[in-house]
Amino acid sequence: MEGLLLRLSSLDADAENAVRVIGFFDRLIASRASLDAIVRKASGLAECPLGVSSSTRGLQVGGPIPVHATRRELEDGTVVWLARAGKPLPLDDMVLERFSIAVALSLELSRVPLPALGDPALVELALSDSAGEAERSRALHLLELKPTTPLRVLAVKGTPTGLSAALGPLHAVLATNEIPDQDGEVGISTQVPAINAPAAWAEARTALRFASVGHPAVRADDLGSQIALASLPGEEIAKLPDVIALDGLDPQLLTVLTALASTGSNRKAAAAIHRHHSTIPARIAQAEAALGFPIDTPEGRFRLHLALVLRHLRDN
Structure with missing residues (x-):
């Protein structure tokens, strides 16, 4: 039946096509399609956005209701909508009517006991990229978001502070106002609408890869174009000559170079690692001999910083 319909724009408002929409x-x-599937397939049929919104259920599928959308309200106050930018099509009213019926039945069938879940389980559901938008909306509602x-x-x-859940070796924390202090290294996503939490969780994990003992908290906002480096495969990074050269240096010299790259001056680097500044030039000369390029120029400092970041990402 779905295959026969093609697109709503190709159908006239006659009885035969109305039956096909029904x-x-x-x-x-x-087929007991999920609410997300109903919204997605109905939008494909109509060739325009459709959605569902319920403040009492904490439900939003298809995004916020557009100002120009045509709406229908279900008995429990849930709003279904169709938003066509241009002139309405002859069967739009029929589509919205049948869409509202399908949504109402789906909501009745999807009444699972989410309120019995604890906060960690709800946080996990809100972050799940495999959960539907409807499920994530309901989980957020129960978290009062x-x-x-x-x-x-x-x-x-480390040990999390705030609304959190353990996900593999890490903890995920949801922060809506001030970012709570955390124990250990932490990656912080950019600010997004709560329904987009799965993407923010992925972004936070990427930011965490840039964290270190000397820089334990990293915001994705502050990474800028550096965040693109995280997409490079570790095995490809390991082949880079500058990274291979860094691997051959002793840990103390690597500490000096890391401080130099992050501070930009010999004196500040020495202070950061509690050394006398007079010892730094000799260490720089040793590093330059091993790396094969000068690091006392802007270009050299950039190359050193890039190699150090790539090496860190390979290992994290």
């Missing part, structure tokens, strides 16, 4: 939604209902609430996600290596 059959399209009946098939979705019979709206889908549009501005949110940052933290990826924490």
Whole structure:
């Protein structure tokens, strides 16, 4: 039936095509399609956005309701909408009517006991990229968050503080206002609407890869174009001559170079690692001989910094 429909724009508002629209939604209902699937497939049929919104359920699928959208309200106050930018099509009213029926039945079937879940399980569901938008909306609602609430996600290596869940070797923390201090290294996502928490969680984990003992908290906002380096495969980074050269240096010399790259001056580097500044030039000369390029020029400092960052990403 779905294959026969093609696109709504190709259908006239006659009885035969109305029956085909009804059959399209009946098939979705019979297959017990998820709310996300209903919204996605109905939007494909209509060739325009459709969505569902319920403040009482904490539900939002398809994004915020556009100002120009045509709306229908279900008995429980849930709003379904169709937002066509241009002139309405003859079957738009029929689509919205059948869409509202499919949504109402889906909401009845999807009443799982989420309230019995504890906060960690709800946090995990809100961060899950495999969960549907409807499931994430309901989890956020039970955490007293709206889908549009501005949110940052933290990826924490140590003991977490705040609304959190253990996900593999890390802890995820949801922060809506001030970012709580964390124990150990932490990556902090950019601020996003709470419904986009899965993407923020991925971003936080990427930011965490840049963290170190000397720089334990890293914001994705502050990484700029450096964040693109995280997409490079570790095995490719390991082949780079500058990284190979760094691997051959002793740990103390690497400490000096890391301090020099982060501070930009011999005196500041010496102070950061509690050495006398007079010892730094000799260490720089030793490093230059091993690396094969000068590091007392802007270009050399940049090359050193890039190699150190890449080496760190390879190992994290």
